[in-house]
Amino acid sequence: EARSRGRNELELFSEELEQRTKSAADLELGIRLALDNDLFRLAYQPKYNLSDNSLQSFEVLIRWFHPKWGPVSPSRFIPFAEANGLIVQIGRLVLEEACRQWREWTDFGLKIPTMAINISPLQLASLGFKDVLLNTLKTFSVPASAIELEITEGAALSHTKEQMELILALHDEGFSLAIDDFGTGYSSLSQLSSLPASTLKIDRAFVSKITDSSSESVIEAIITLGHSLGMKIVAEGVETELQRDFLKNKGCDIAQGFWYSRPLSAEKMRSALLPD
Numbered sequence: 140e141a142r143s144r145g146r147n148e149l150e151l152f153s154e155e156l157e158q159r160t161k162s163a164a165d166l167e168l169g170i171r172l173a174l175d176n177d178l179f180r181l182a183y184q185p186k187y188n189l190s191d192n193s194l195q196s197f198e199v200l201i202r203w204f205h206p207k208w209g210p211v212s213p214s215r216f217i218p219f220a221e222a223n224g225l226i227v228q229i230g231r232l233v234l235e236e237a238c239r240q241w242r243e244w245t246d247f248g249l250k251i252p253t254m255a256i257n258i259s260p261l262q263l264a265s266l267g268f269k270d271v272l273l274n275t276l277k278t279f280s281v282p283a284s285a286i287e288l289e290i291t292e293g294a295a296l297s298h299t300k301e302q303m304e305l306i307l308a309l310h311d312e313g314f315s316l317a318i319d320d321f322g323t324g325y326s327s328l329s330q331l332s333s334l335p336a337s338t339l340k341i342d343r344a345f346v347s348k349i350t351d352s353s354s355e356s357v358i359e360a361i362i363t364l365g366h367s368l369g370m371k372i373v374a375e376g377v378e379t380e381l382q383r384d385f386l387k388n389k390g391c392d393i394a395q396g397f398w399y400s401r402p403l404s405a406e407k408m409r410s411a412l413l414p415d
């Protein structure tokens with residue numbers, strides 16, 4: 140149904156469409172061809188301050204249009220690319236294009252809020268990740284302070300000593316760190332407080348169940364926990380006014396979701412960045 144509206148390229152994709160991406164071999168070849176032929180694109184989803192509805196930051200989200208299959212959802216191919224290692228190449232491409240875009244917008248005179256980039260666990264653990272990151276920023280003269288790295292709860296908290304040192308080093312370079320999909324993992328309070336993260340993102344699964352009182356109490360607990368550790372709380376997947384009002388009343392800081400904005404093309408994101 141999204142397809143028929145003709146503006147769907149950046150939206151989520153139907154299950155039915157997903158079925159067409161058949162075997163693992165197909166998918167792997169597809170990703171390789173997409174890397175070689177520059178078929179990946181980026182979308183940008185704004186995040187808003189719940190207090191005054193101002194633009195707080197935006198998240199970079201990868202998009203893939205397969206010539207035959209049509210759009211393939213990242214929730215399908217990112218876990219797959221994570222399993223076969225192609226995520227490292229995909230991750231480089233995302234970093235590069237996001238930084239190039241940041242530079243273009245900045246040269247155009249736009250003031251850009253924090254740009255959040257998803258970093259997959261394998262990418263984070265890959266050899267030379269920090270150098271790739273810093274070199275890409277340098278190429279496009281993007282300061283580390285402009286970037287927030289979104290790392291899933293599992294990756295951030297199941298840390299080895301090396302992983303923890305890397306995260307601390309990234310923090311020292313000036314990057315902000317957000318714990319993505321929070322509430323789905325099994326992190327302990329002590330693990331959480333040992334991380335230099337400034338943001339917790341409440342997983343969409345909880346937000347979508349607002350009106351369900353057990354989910355509501357989880358959200359309240361996450362907000363209280365995050366705030367007590369000095370973190371800002373982002374709710375992802377905010378789709379209704381009721382959800383937004385609930386989150387705002389509970390003191391959540393930032394909201395991201397279809398109720399505010401779908402992920403946007405670069406062109407539309409640019410308009411969203413224009414001063415009023």
Ligand code: C2E
Pocket residue numbers: 151184199200201212213214217230233257258259289319320343375376377378395396397398402
């Ligand atoms: P995520 O990082 O948790 O990103 C948020 C996802 O929620 C995005 O899905 C976004 O389009 C979707 N979303 C936002 N608001 C709403 C809403 O109101 N309702 C619903 N139903 N969905 C909403 P998307 O773009 O399909 O990405 C899925 C996941 O794929 C991401 O989850 C992230 O884990 C991964 N991903 C996407 N882009 C990248 C990337 O560039 N690199 C890496 N490593 N992972 C990525």
Ligand code: MG
Pocket residue numbers: 198257289319
């Ligand atoms: Mg994310």
Ligand code: MG
Pocket residue numbers: 319320340342375
């Ligand atoms: Mg998330």
Ligand code: MG
Pocket residue numbers: 320342343375
């Ligand atoms: Mg999520």
